[in-house]
Amino acid sequence: MKMSYFVVGTNNMEASTKFYDALFAQSDVQPALPQGRMTYWLGQEFAFAVALPFNEEPATHGNGTMLGLDVGSTDEVSRLHKLAIELGGSCEGEPHQRGPYFSAYVRDLDQNKLCLFRQ
Secondary structure, eight states, X not given: OOOXXXXXXXXXXXXXXXXXXXXXXXXXXXXXOOBTTEEEEEOSSOEEEEEOOTTOSOOOOOTTOEEEEEOSSHXXXXXXXXXXXXXXXXXXXXXXXXTTEEEEEEEOTTOOEEEEEEO
16 A cells, blocks of 8 residues: 545645745656646655645644655755745744654645655
């Protein structure tokens, strides 16, 4: 079994799309055409999306929910952490070694938590 996709909710599709377009700009994750209430980015073996909630209620972040992104190097962890903050995200943990991983934590514009790490 392998993970296929991950979706986070948003209350502002335009702002969220700009945030993730910029965050993924120098990676192998490519934007795909928006489909209705969802905007997708495609990686080699997975998809990531932001979505306006199906039930039309406000999107909220999941308490304890986090997306981990292996970004390949410690320099990329630091660069993306800084970029996410510049794009309006918030810091949840500065880049440094944590156990076996060099990692950093940020929240996006809708408070969804991301872990940027090097495995």
